[in-house]
Amino acid sequence: MMFIRLYDEDQRDLYIQLADEIIRLMAEGQLKVGDELPSIRKLASSLQVNTKTVQAAYQKLADEGFILLRKKATAIVTLENFDEQEWLVRWGMIFNRFQNECKARKISNDDMLQYVEKLLREEEVK
C-alpha cells in the first residue's frame, strides 16, 4: 500500500510536492517502470486539490523524463526518454550553488563531502 502526503504548510507548491512524492515512490521501488499512474481527475479528487495541480505535477515529471504522458490522459512510468544531459546540467547547477554557499561560509571541501555523505546515509536508514 502506498500513500502520498501533501502538506498545505510546506513551502513548496502543491504540484512540486506531488511530483517529489511520485519520484519518492519510484525510488522506494513501489512504482516501477511500466506502471500506470492514477488518472488526473481521480487523483485530484482523492487529494481534494484542483485538477490543474495534478496536471502540472505530471507535466513536470514528463518534462524531466520520469513519465510518459499518452493520449487518453494516461501517464506511464518510463525512463526511456530520460534526458541524461539535461539532468546533469540541472543537478550541476544545484550542486554548484551548494558548493558556493559552502565556500562563502569557509567550509572545507572535506567537511562538505562528509556532510553530504551523512545526509545520504540518514536517508538510507529511513
Next chain:
Amino acid sequence: MMIMILIALFIPLILIDLFTPHVLRKTTVFGISIPEPFIDDPQLATFKKKYSLLIAVIQIPLITILVVMALSMNDMQQSLLMMGGIFIYLTVSIMIYLKLHDEVKRYKALKGWENQVTVVRVSSFETKFNKNERLFPHRLFIPSFLGTIGLTIWLVYIYPQLPGVIPTHWGINGQPDAWSDKSFFSVFSIVFILLFTQVLMYGMAYGAFNSSVQVKAQNAALSLQREHETRKLTAEIMAFFNLITTLFLGFIDVKSNFGILSADNTLSIAYSLPVFLILTFGVVYYYMKRSKAINQQFKELDSAESSPSDDQYWKWGLFYYNKNNPDLFIEKKFGVGWSVNFARPGIWIFLFIVMVLPLLPMFFM
C-alpha cells in the same frame, strides 16, 4: 391492515433516526467535518445524545397520535393519513437535524479547530494493478437478472391462456380497481420495471464502488481499509435489496396471474408486503451495524494532522456540489448511504431518468 403498515413503517424509521448519529464516521458530525485531532471531543457526544432525545420526545408522541387517529378511520382516510404522516415525520426529522447541524457548526467555529490543525492531503495513489485487487462484485446482481428472465419465459408461456381483459391495479382491500386490454405492454410491463430497477441499482452500486477514495491524514491505512469495506458493503447491500425487490414484485405478478388464470381477480399483499418491509429494514439494520463496527475503530491520535474539510461543498450537510470532483456518487455526510454530486451534468440525466421514466407507461396505456 393500514394500522399494521403504519406501525411496521414508523417503528423502524424512529429506530433508524435514533441510532444514525451514533453509527456514522467520527470525522463528520451532523454534516460538519470534524478535524481529526478533535473527533473524541466530549461535546460532540452530547450533541448526538441531544438529537436522539429530541427524536424520542417529539416523534414518538407524533406517531402515537397518528395511530390513535387512524383507529376511527376508514381505509381511504387511513391511506391519506399515512401519506401526510410520512411527510410530517420526515419534515420534523430534517428540522431536528438542521438544528443540530447549526449547533455543531457554531461550536466548531467557536473552538477555532480549523486553525489548530496541520492540513495534510493523503491519497492511496491507486494504480491499475492495485485496482484489480478489488473488483466490483458483478456476480451478485446475476440472480435477480436470471429471476427476471425466468418470469419473462413464464409470461410468454401463459400469454395465450390469459383472458382478453385483465386487471392491472388493485385497491388496498385486494379488489381490482383498474382493467386493461391484454397487450404486450399490459402483460410484460413488469419485466421492464424489473429490468429498469436492476439497471438503476447496478449503476448506483457500481458508481459508489468506483468513486474516488479520500483517505484520512491520521491512520491512513485503516482509513483506506474503511473506504474499501464501506464500498464493498454498499455493493452487497444494493445487490441484496435488488434481489428482494425483484422477488417481491415478481411474486406479486406471479400471484395475480395465477389468480387470473383460475378466474380469481383479487390480489392481497397482506403477507408479502410485511415480509418485504421486514427484510428491507433488516438490510438497513445490518448496514448500520456494520457501518458502526467499521467507524468506531478510529481513535484520536496524538497528532495535529487532519485531512482538509469539505464543508464548503455541502449545503446544510445534505446537498453536495463540487465541480472538481469527477464522481457522480458520494458517501452521505449525514445518514448511511450515498448521495449525488449536483455539479456533474451526468447526475441530472440520472435524476431525470429516475423521476420521469417510471411515469412513461402512463402515456402508453
